[in-house]
Amino acid sequence: MKPTITAFAQSPDEGQGLARDMPVRWALEEVGLPYEVRLLSFSALKQPVHLALQPFGQIPTYEEGSLSLFEVGSIVLNIAERNAGLLPADPDARARAISWMFAALTTMDAPVFDYDLALFLDRDQPWYEHRIKSLEEMVRKRLGSLAAHLGNSDWLDGAFSAGDLLMVSVLRRLEGTGLLEEYPNIAAYVARGKSRPAFRRAFDAQLAVAKAAASD
């Protein structure tokens, strides 16, 4: 039986693949696991039937037989634990890859998400310039640390892992801001992630949903 994930029927990003179903789709494509998608309207997110799966009314969720999960990190980790290709076999290296998964979704995502949100929501506020500069500095601080760690390596720690999958997913939110280009090795790292066939398949799948929604 194929697993079923949930995604937005109409993603706010209109097909840029920034919603949190995208890393789950990417992980499923990396390990070669076919899946079904249940699309949800914004009002469906608040219904009891969805809240029973996702207490915060978000996407994605993951259902497979008796297993029901939420949170993108938890879903990607579960896929990575049960299928080859996203975590190293060596226990120490596996644990380090999981460190990078948490780093992507907490240490990196927090300032990146705040910055991205302020770009859209606060633009007309009188204090916009001041705030966006302070958020930019925090994002640069994190990118500087990441660039120093990455150096000339292709991936964060040895072979491509679920840590890279989530880090590239988070960094994609900075595309178009010019910040990634300030760190050429990070820009190349994001491009490297996006050039993976599994990424392309996942991206195209979510884009098809956005195109169908636009033509309704």
Next chain:
Amino acid sequence: MKPTITAFAQSPDEGQGLARDMPVRWALEEVGLPYEVRLLSFSALKQPVHLALQPFGQIPTYEEGSLSLFEVGSIVLNIAERNAGLLPADPDARARAISWMFAALTTMDAPVFDYDLALFLDRDQPWYEHRIKSLEEMVRKRLGSLAAHLGNSDWLDGAFSAGDLLMVSVLRRLEGTGLLEEYPNIAAYVARGKSRPAFRRAFDAQLAVAKAAASD
């Protein structure tokens, strides 16, 4: 050989136990694993020897033989995987507990941390009133979802797990703001977590560091 974690030599919270070594100490106490602590000054966090362990220059880290980890979520998960007491044995329940770990450190921590930071850092900023109100609403939205899920249960999903350990750790950052008290079942949940003997031992251990620093 005992594992070694890192913590602030002088924690900014002066012994409230809000720094991110606290959940790691608590997890180690829950499973009964003795540990060593290496205290770091703020300048030591930026040194190459620490950045090799923690690329973002943060605490905590975890070293045990050949294993070297960073990120509080990853460390607590690793402790929970290798020792009984923090994750259920049933695979589905285990995966759900990990969903709650990610929910605590991403979905709940992001607005709670931003709110707490703004209370201290943005008070003199022109956007303070606007920002603090919008953050408070976001925190209330998350607390409302959590309260609805928790209901009359003692813990988030069956027995106490690493998910509860991290959720209580995140929620403690709201103590003193009055927000927890708006959701009596959440206030009781936090109190329940804090009354665990392992929490008390961990709290006292970090408090002893703060007291020693203050008397220097």
